[in-house]
Amino acid sequence: MTALPLDLQILNALAALLLLVSFAMLSQRRIVTLVSLLALQGALLCAATLLLAWRTGENHLYLSAALTLALKVIFLPWLLYRLIRRLGVYWDTEPLLNISGTMLVGLLIVVFAFGLAQPIAALASTAMRSAIGIAVAVVLLAFLTMITRRKAMSQVVGFLSMENGLFFGAMSATYGMPMIVELGVALDVLVAMLVLGVFFFQIREQFDSLDLHHLEALKEED
Amino acid sequence: MAHEQFFIDPFNVFLVTLTAFVGFTTSLFSRPYMRVEVARGRLTPGRLRLFHSMYQLFMATMLTALTTNNLGLLWVMMEAATLSTVLLVTLYRTPAALEAGWKYFILCGVGIAQALFGTILLYFAAEKVLGAAGVSALLWTHLDAVKDELEPVVLGLAFVFLLVGYGTKAGLAPLHNWLPDAHAEGPTPISAVLSGLLLNVAIYAVVRCKVLVEGSLHSPLPSRMLMGFGLLSVVLAAFFLWRQRDIKRLFAYSSIEHMGIIAFAFGMGGAVANFAALLHMTVHSLTKSAIFFAVGHAAQKTGTQIMERIRGLITTSPTVGWGLMLGSLAILGLPPFGVFASEFLILTTAMREQPWATPILLAGLGVAFAAIFGRVQPMVFGETTAKRLPHPPALLPVFVHLALVLMLGLFIPPWLAEWYRAAAHLIGGQ
Amino acid sequence: MNAVTALEWFTQVLEVITALAAAPLLFGWVNQCRAWLQNRSAPSLLQPYRSIRKLFHKDAVLATNASPLFRIAPYVIFGTMAAAAAVIPSVGTHLPFTPVADGIALVGLLATARVFQALAAMDVGTAFGTLGARREMMIGFLAEPALLMVIFVASLLSASTALPAIAEQLASQAVGIYPSLAFTAVAFTMVLLAENARIPVDNPATHLELTMIHEAMLLEYSARHLALLEWAATLKLFNYTCIGFALFAPWGTAHSETPQALLAALPIFGLKLLVAGGGIALVETLSAKLRVFRAPEFLATAFLFAVLGLLVRLLLGA
Numbered sequence: 016m017t018a019l020p021l022d023l024q025i026l027n028a029l030a031a032l033l034l035l036v037s038f039a040m041l042s043q044r045r046i047v048t049l050v051s052l053l054a055l056q057g058a059l060l061c062a063a064t065l066l067l068a069w070r071t072g073e074n075h076l077y078l079s080a081a082l083t084l085a086l087k088v089i090f091l092p093w094l095l096y097r098l099i100r101r102l103g104v105y106w107d108t109e110p111l112l113n114i115s116g117t118m119l120v121g122l123l124i125v126v127f128a129f130g131l132a133q134p135i136a137a138l139a140s141t142a143m144r145s146a147i148g149i150a151v152a153v154v155l156l157a158f159l160t161m162i163t164r165r166k167a168m169s170q171v172v173g174f175l176s177m178e179n180g181l182f183f184g185a186m187s188a189t190y191g192m193p194m195i196v197e198l199g200v201a202l203d204v205l206v207a208m209l210v211l212g213v214f215f216f217q218i219r220e221q222f223d224s225l226d227l228h229h230l231e232a233l234k235e236e237d
Numbered sequence: 238m239a240h241e242q243f244f245i246d247p248f249n250v251f252l253v254t255l256t257a258f259v260g261f262t263t264s265l266f267s268r269p270y271m272r273v274e275v276a277r278g279r280l281t282p283g284r285l286r287l288f289h290s291m292y293q294l295f296m297a298t299m300l301t302a303l304t305t306n307n308l309g310l311l312w313v314m315m316e317a318a319t320l321s322t323v324l325l326v327t328l329y330r331t332p333a334a335l336e337a338g339w340k341y342f343i344l345c346g347v348g349i350a351q352a353l354f355g356t357i358l359l360y361f362a363a364e365k366v367l368g369a370a371g372v373s374a375l376l377w378t379h380l381d382a383v384k385d386e387l388e389p390v391v392l393g394l395a396f397v398f399l400l401v402g403y404g405t406k407a408g409l410a411p412l413h414n415w416l417p418d419a420h421a422e423g424p425t426p427i428s429a430v431l432s433g434l435l436l437n438v439a440i441y442a443v444v445r446c447k448v449l450v451e452g453s454l455h456s457p458l459p460s461r462m463l464m465g466f467g468l469l470s471v472v473l474a475a476f477f478l479w480r481q482r483d484i485k486r487l488f489a490y491s492s493i494e495h496m497g498i499i500a501f502a503f504g505m506g507g508a509v510a511n512f513a514a515l516l517h518m519t520v521h522s523l524t525k526s527a528i529f530f531a532v533g534h535a536a537q538k539t540g541t542q543i544m545e546r547i548r549g550l551i552t553t554s555p556t557v558g559w560g561l562m563l564g565s566l567a568i569l570g571l572p573p574f575g576v577f578a579s580e581f582l583i584l585t586t587a588m589r590e591q592p593w594a595t596p597i598l599l600a601g602l603g604v605a606f607a608a609i610f611g612r613v614q615p616m617v618f619g620e621t622t623a624k625r626l627p628h629p630p631a632l633l634p635v636f637v638h639l640a641l642v643l644m645l646g647l648f649i650p651p652w653l654a655e656w657y658r659a660a661a662h663l664i665g666g667q
Numbered sequence: 668m669n670a671v672t673a674l675e676w677f678t679q680v681l682e683v684i685t686a687l688a689a690a691p692l693l694f695g696w697v698n699q700c701r702a703w704l705q706n707r708s709a710p711s712l713l714q715p716y717r718s719i720r721k722l723f724h725k726d727a728v729l730a731t732n733a734s735p736l737f738r739i740a741p742y743v744i745f746g747t748m749a750a751a752a753a754v755i756p757s758v759g760t761h762l763p764f765t766p767v768a769d770g771i772a773l774v775g776l777l778a779t780a781r782v783f784q785a786l787a788a789m790d791v792g793t794a795f796g797t798l799g800a801r802r803e804m805m806i807g808f809l810a811e812p813a814l815l816m817v818i819f820v821a822s823l824l825s826a827s828t829a830l831p832a833i834a835e836q837l838a839s840q841a842v843g844i845y846p847s848l849a850f851t852a853v854a855f856t857m858v859l860l861a862e863n864a865r866i867p868v869d870n871p872a873t874h875l876e877l878t879m880i881h882e883a884m885l886l887e888y889s890a891r892h893l894a895l896l897e898w899a900a901t902l903k904l905f906n907y908t909c910i911g912f913a914l915f916a917p918w919g920t921a922h923s924e925t926p927q928a929l930l931a932a933l934p935i936f937g938l939k940l941l942v943a944g945g946g947i948a949l950v951e952t953l954s955a956k957l958r959v960f961r962a963p964e965f966l967a968t969a970f971l972f973a974v975l976g977l978l979v980r981l982l983l984g985a
Contacts, residue, residue: 024844027983031846038971115967122974129982134390148982154354170343177350185357189364193375196309203316210320217327218335230336
């Protein structure tokens with residue numbers, strides 16, 4: 016068994032940690048911690064992008080690493096922390112039922128994701144092709160996080176985590192998307208957060224809480 | 238290759254025209270309409286400003302999405318279209334509006350994230366063929382030129398994600414949940430453009446992707462998926478139509494039904510079906526926005542969206558009444574309106590090529606007809622104690638739209654038919 | 668494999684005796700570290716020996732309705748633990764018994780001890796005994812799959828579930844970053860804490876009936892029976908630590924049966940024990956005792972880590 020080069024080992028470790036962070040998000044009850052985890056995920060992503068940029072010498076990856084750092088590690092978590100403080104939900108926790116069951120579902124999802132990514136990874140020629148499975152898993156786990164949450168804030172964190180997973184997928188499959196698309200996506204994420212910030216205040220103003228069970232009135236009447 | 242980022246071809250040219258036209262008439266409609274809303278205290282002038290600026294932004298994103306050659310940019314613009322309308326759906330700040338906005342944001346956000354994954358996969362496959370330069374690998378024209386060489390496995394997978402993603406946006410069942418809420422709770426001009434334009438753009442994105450995937454896969458799988466989603470939407474929407482009490486929700490479900498018909502027609506493929514689908518996109522867009530204009534006025538005059546409380550429009554406000562009645566007849570596919578022409582073409586093609594689907598389609602259309610007509614008829618002709626309104630509302634856009642639909646049912650201008658034919662050919666109608 | 672020589676037998680016997688003797692020492696060391704970390708004055712390192720000796724000098728008292736099972740259980744449990752100590756490759760991987768040290772068999776052996784402990788605890792029929800036994804079985808039922816999963820991940824590397832083979836393979840492979848091993852090491856540590864009645868699952872230093880698990884099962888025992896059980900408990904910790912070494916830190920273990928090699932391996936082994944004991948104490952100090960109904964979550968997390976390790980291993984090959 017030949018040892019992988021060190022940079023690849025680190026990339027693999029970062030990928031594994033990303034997966035771990037996704038599970039941590041799945042089981043985390045406190046909303047503030049959820050945001051910290053999101054920042055951590057962004058930081059891991061940024062580190063992986065930097066390393067990949069250094070390894071491949073692709074200049075646009077440096078740019079997207081910088082973008083990741085600015086947006087996903089610094090700005091968005093800062094914005095969310097600020098929102099949390101302004102909305103006074105700092106101590107909010109989410110009553111999660113049956114974490115163990117959710118975890119098991121999560122594991123099944125990971126297996127499914129790895130299977131799904133198999134044909135793609137087999138065709139990829141990038142150094143990180145094996146991490147595509149992890150990217151898919153991160154996306155699906157974020158989806159699961161969103162499904163199991165009832166608080167608006169945690170759903171948003173799940174949404175952003177999904178975006179992170181997609182970004183990681185693009186990176187491991189093709190060393191990132193064309194710059195114009197990446198910029199566009201980043202802009203969309205940014206605008207989405209700003210819109211959400213406004214939205215949160217509207218929800219709070221109306222319901223005095225960010226609990227989504229207030230938002231279950233619209234159903235098909237019988 | 239900056240000059241290749243945008244393009245016009247027969248497929249998007251009529252959509253651009255349509256979008257610009259309906260966008261224009263909707264803004265004509267919305268100025269007096271929204272003023273009344275402000276006068277009634279449902280809106281503040283600040284929110285009115287927000288409405289108008291976001292409306293323009295929304296139009297810009299749709300037009301960019303239609304004209305861009307870059308599939309990545311298409312995604313970005315679709316997402317931007319969602320974002321610019323979220324705050325419009327919640328414009329009234331009522332609990333229901335907030336809920337609708339939240340659903341809209343989350344469902345479309347998640348859906349569109351799937352589409353991003355599909356786009357990544359597409360890029361991944363394209364990069365193998367077009368080189369890693371990364372500039373041309375997402376340009377549709379380039380992809381179309383090499384679609385035979387794209388990796389079928391990856392493209393098949395990509396299509397699933399793209400269909401789910403853009404399909405959510407197009408309101409295809411079972412991912413349609415956001416649509417009735419957003420239509421019912423947002424201001425009427427937004428319902429009109431969401432139904433009339435945004436759904437079209439989403440379908441447009443799906444079809445663009447389908448062309449590439451079909452070229453690579455050489456199998457009927459993408460077509461079958463489109464047909465399946467389409468039929469499901471038709472049937473589901475037809476039955477949900479029966480359960481509606483809110484007039485805007487009623488027509489929102491009708492939009493889902495028509496998106497289903499369009500998706501089904503594109504799924505069948507072939508020159509005639511594609512032609513019919515394109516025609517149907519046009520007439521549905523025109524008719525549905527006209528209906529929403531009329532519905533908006535009706536709801537504004539009576540102060541409610543609950544259908545049981547709207548009665549006798551023909552006596553209180555004949556223009557609104559006739560607008561609603563004619564619009565409903567048009568959308569239900571009665572001759573001589575254009576919807577009849579396109580539905581007739583789709584049905585006859587279905588009988589020839591997918592005979593099994595014809596009874597399902599017919600049943601869906603029949604159920605929808607009974608549901609909508611049964612509700613619209615008393616609203617327009619029912620007994621009412623309300624007095625006739627002093628001033629008839631300006632409903633020019635409604636009648637212009639309906640006149641166009643009528644014209645398309647009787648006579649399609651040769652240049653338009655040529656556009657449709659060329660577009661149908663482009664989407665694979667050999 | 669050549670015939671087992673008298674010398675090898677001698678070293679094997681010596682190894683078992685060392686294990687038996689060193690186990691209370693490790694226990695005492697963990698307690699001492701914990702006391703230091705918690706700013707308490709530490710008990711002597713030899714405290715476990717003293718209490719065991721004291722218990723051996725006392726007269727045994729048995730409940731009137733105790734069955735023979737109650738009386739045999741301490742011997743069975745102690746014997747099982749001693750047997751496990753004999754086969755686990757702690758100092759060397761080539762001792763006469765070590766070929767038996769299959770990971771799955773070992774899990775089974777440890778489970779035997781658990782079953783006897785639980786049966787004996789329920790034997791007298793007191794409420795506490797039954798409560799402890801039930802909790803112990805719940806924890807065991809959750810910890811075992813996690814432990815097995817940990818062993819599977821390690822055995823993926825060496826294509827064998829035998830601990831010596833795993834240890835040798837791991838010691839000889841290139842140094843690198845193995846996220847799968849890191850994940851499973853975390854899982855293993857969590858299983859170790861749960862299985863040995865340590866914080867955060869159980870607190871060995873309390874007899875508070877609402878929370879205790881392990882102690883509740885020993886309440887009816889006295890004198891030599893209790894001494895054996897406590898000694899067995901220290902052996903269990905020792906065994907788990909040694910399994911951990913074999914799976915994750917096999918460096919310095921002797922790969923031949925010569926006394927010189929074994930002697931050279933001994934100080935390294937001692938050092939590893941010191942570090943491991945300190946580590947356990949640190950984890951215990953940093954974590955808070957979980958409520959009993961949270962213990963399944965804790966072990967589910969351990970299982971999750973182990974499975975993640977497995978998946979990462981399969982996907983990334985790292």
